[in-house]
Amino acid sequence: MNGRSSESLAEFAARHGLTQSAARPSPRKYVRSLWQRRTFIWNFASAKTASTYTSSRLGQLWQVLTPLLNAAVYYLIFGVLIGTNRGIDNYTAFLITGVFVFTFTQRSLTAGAKSIGNNLSLIRALHFPRASLPFAHVLMELQQLLISMAVLLVIVLATGEPITVHWLLMVPVLLLQLLFNVGISLAIARAGAFVRDIQQLLPFITRSWLYFSGVFFLIPQMGQKFADKGYAWVGPILEANPGAVYIELMRTSLMKSFREDLAPYDVDYTRLWLYAVVWALIAFLGGFWYFYRAEERYGRG
Amino acid sequence: MAKASLKEKARVSGSASQQPEVVLDPAREPIVVVDGLHIVYRVYSGGGGKGTAASALLRIVRRQNRPQMTEVHAVKGVSFVAYRGDAIGVIGTNGSGKSTLLKAIAGLLPPARGAVYTQGQPSLLGVNAALMRDLSGSRNIILGCLAMGLTQEETRAKYESIVKFADLKKGFIDYPMSTYSSGMGARLRFAIAAARTHDVMLIDEALATGDAKFKKRSKDKIDELRRDAGAVFLVAHNLDVIEETCNRVIWLDDGRMKMDGDPKEVLRAYTEATGK
Numbered sequence: 001m002n003g004r005s006s007e008s009l010a011e012f013a014a015r016h017g018l019t020q021s022a023a024r025p026s027p028r029k030y031v032r033s034l035w036q037r038r039t040f041i042w043n044f045a046s047a048k049t050a051s052t053y054t055s056s057r058l059g060q061l062w063q064v065l066t067p068l069l070n071a072a073v074y075y076l077i078f079g080v081l082i083g084t085n086r087g088i089d090n091y092t093a094f095l096i097t098g099v100f101v102f103t104f105t106q107r108s109l110t111a112g113a114k115s116i117g118n119n120l121s122l123i124r125a126l127h128f129p130r131a132s133l134p135f136a137h138v139l140m141e142l143q144q145l146l147i148s149m150a151v152l153l154v155i156v157l158a159t160g161e162p163i164t165v166h167w168l169l170m171v172p173v174l175l176l177q178l179l180f181n182v183g184i185s186l187a188i189a190r191a192g193a194f195v196r197d198i199q200q201l202l203p204f205i206t207r208s209w210l211y212f213s214g215v216f217f218l219i220p221q222m223g224q225k226f227a228d229k230g231y232a233w234v235g236p237i238l239e240a241n242p243g244a245v246y247i248e249l250m251r252t253s254l255m256k257s258f259r260e261d262l263a264p265y266d267v268d269y270t271r272l273w274l275y276a277v278v279w280a281l282i283a284f285l286g287g288f289w290y291f292y293r294a295e296e297r298y299g300r301g
Numbered sequence: 302m303a304k305a306s307l308k309e310k311a312r313v314s315g316s317a318s319q320q321p322e323v324v325l326d327p328a329r330e331p332i333v334v335v336d337g338l339h340i341v342y343r344v345y346s347g348g349g350g351k352g353t354a355a356s357a358l359l360r361i362v363r364r365q366n367r368p369q370m371t372e373v374h375a376v377k378g379v380s381f382v383a384y385r386g387d388a389i390g391v392i393g394t395n396g397s398g399k400s401t402l403l404k405a406i407a408g409l410l411p412p413a414r415g416a417v418y419t420q421g422q423p424s425l426l427g428v429n430a431a432l433m434r435d436l437s438g439s440r441n442i443i444l445g446c447l448a449m450g451l452t453q454e455e456t457r458a459k460y461e462s463i464v465k466f467a468d469l470k471k472g473f474i475d476y477p478m479s480t481y482s483s484g485m486g487a488r489l490r491f492a493i494a495a496a497r498t499h500d501v502m503l504i505d506e507a508l509a510t511g512d513a514k515f516k517k518r519s520k521d522k523i524d525e526l527r528r529d530a531g532a533v534f535l536v537a538h539n540l541d542v543i544e545e546t547c548n549r550v551i552w553l554d555d556g557r558m559k560m561d562g563d564p565k566e567v568l569r570a571y572t573e574a575t576g577k
Binding site: 008009010012013014016017018019020021023036037039040043044047048050051054055119121122123124125126127128197201204296297299 | 323332333422424430431433434440453
């Protein structure tokens with residue numbers, strides 16, 4: 001007797017209501033299962049952070065020391081040695097805000113690219129929505145950023161900026177940036193999972209992005225400089241760059257002197273906020289969709 | 302004869318000459334259907350090559366793979382049907398694809414060709430990968446339970462019984478797992494893994510380690526989990542364990558199915574072939 005000739009295995013399985021075990025769930029089901037895993041994502045992120053610092057003597061104190069040391073280096077070079085201000089009243093706070101905010105995006109991107117490759121054994125051992133991994137890695141970076149922000153607020157105050165209502169805007173800026181970072185980490189996580197070379201290329205890309213994002217210079221001023229030379233299109237591009245948008249908004253919310261620096265340039269704040277929202281939504285929805293489309297293929301190497 | 306086929310290059314070959322014909326049993330309820338399954342995974346063998354940003358860019362532009370990347374064709378066209386109540390032993394020499402087959406059934410390794418159809422969600426019994434050696438045992442229990450998909454409440458409810466089952470020396474639960482002896486680590490890992498019941502349970506042999514007393518307890522625990530599961534797959538080198546617990550045995554050789562049937566029959570043929 002040959003059972004196969006009468007009915008194929010696939011038909012036999014379908015008749016009994018069996019489903020493919022490696023199939024991708026529907027988007028709605030996927031989002032729901034991701035939400036169910038929220039405690040795992042949070043625990044995984046904190047556990048990873050804790051385990052990173054167990055071998056160092058100062059432990060998690062490094063989370064505070066690292067941004068402090070970074071700020072000290074930048075202050076020494078730009079504030080004391082070079083002493084530039086380029087039309088910026090409080091250059092130290094200007095620079096350190098830019099560096100901290102951009103570092104969040106940069107580190108999310110780097111962590112996202114490795115999030116699948118570094119957790120292959122986990123992917124090959126357990127079931128969970130794979131998007132948990134990029135989410136967890138961005139959360140780790142968020143925990144680090146919140147500590148950096150506390151350091152930043154102290155620096156901003158120490159350099160003579162007053163506390164104003166504008167400080168409250170810090171919260172929506174961070175939320176939008178978080179959304180944006182999750183989105184680009186999801187996208188880079190898929191790319192990095194299948195083309196590992198991205199990890200080699202990434203430092204080069206983020207470094208270039210850093211230089212374009214107005215961490216070291218005043219964007220409207222730079223735009224005007226190019227406009228004077230006949231390249232009027234450069235300014236709007238620099239302004240729309242998502243890397244720059246979140247930095248600019250953070251500076252305007254924290255630094256009264258920066259709002260005064262911008263006064264002569266006729267900056268459209270509504271447009272800046274619009275950029276922030278649109279970038280966050282595009283990155284998050286696009287990144288999530290892009291990552292989800294390859295859900296069943298992660299783990300193959 | 303088995304040696305010669307081991308040397309064969311890893312590639313997708315259509316021939317499944319060794320695959321015994323699958324006979325369907327309409328009277329029983331199928332739980333797992335494996336249909337012409339091929340599993341291929343890529344391995345980065347490391348070393349060599351320039352890792353500069355420029356050379357990486359060039360490779361991406363040219364759409365080349367890394368030169369040191371190799372493909373391993375671990376499962377080559379396996380088909381079978383597992384029914385409700387089956388306890389299936391999977392045997393074969395090292396590297397014959399047993400663990401890979403289990404992972405594919407669990408849906409953790411995507412098939413290169415063919416498909417696996419299951420009722421419910423099959424799960425591997427094991428959480429090693431989710432645990433972090435630098436962290437305390439208690440933190441790892443929480444992490445492991447959450448990773449297996451338990452909710453926070455379920456995790457809290459199971460916590461005490463896991464600690465009790467692992468039976469560590471006093472105080473060790475708060476020490477990092479890296480300070481545990483290998484036996485203690487294995488006990489805790491097993492205790493966490495066994496905290497959940499599964500529809501289709503896949504057990505890799507390495508689990509039941511430890512001293513004789515713990516072996517007995519873990520065997521009882523596995524039996525208990527088996528009663529709740531729809532079907533059980535057990536990978537083991539210890540043929541006595543298979544003969545004791547399984548009603549059916551699948552023999553894999555170099556990624557192909559050599560035999561599928563009654564434990565006594567298959568085990569006898571296997572023992573003869575491997576010359577044990």
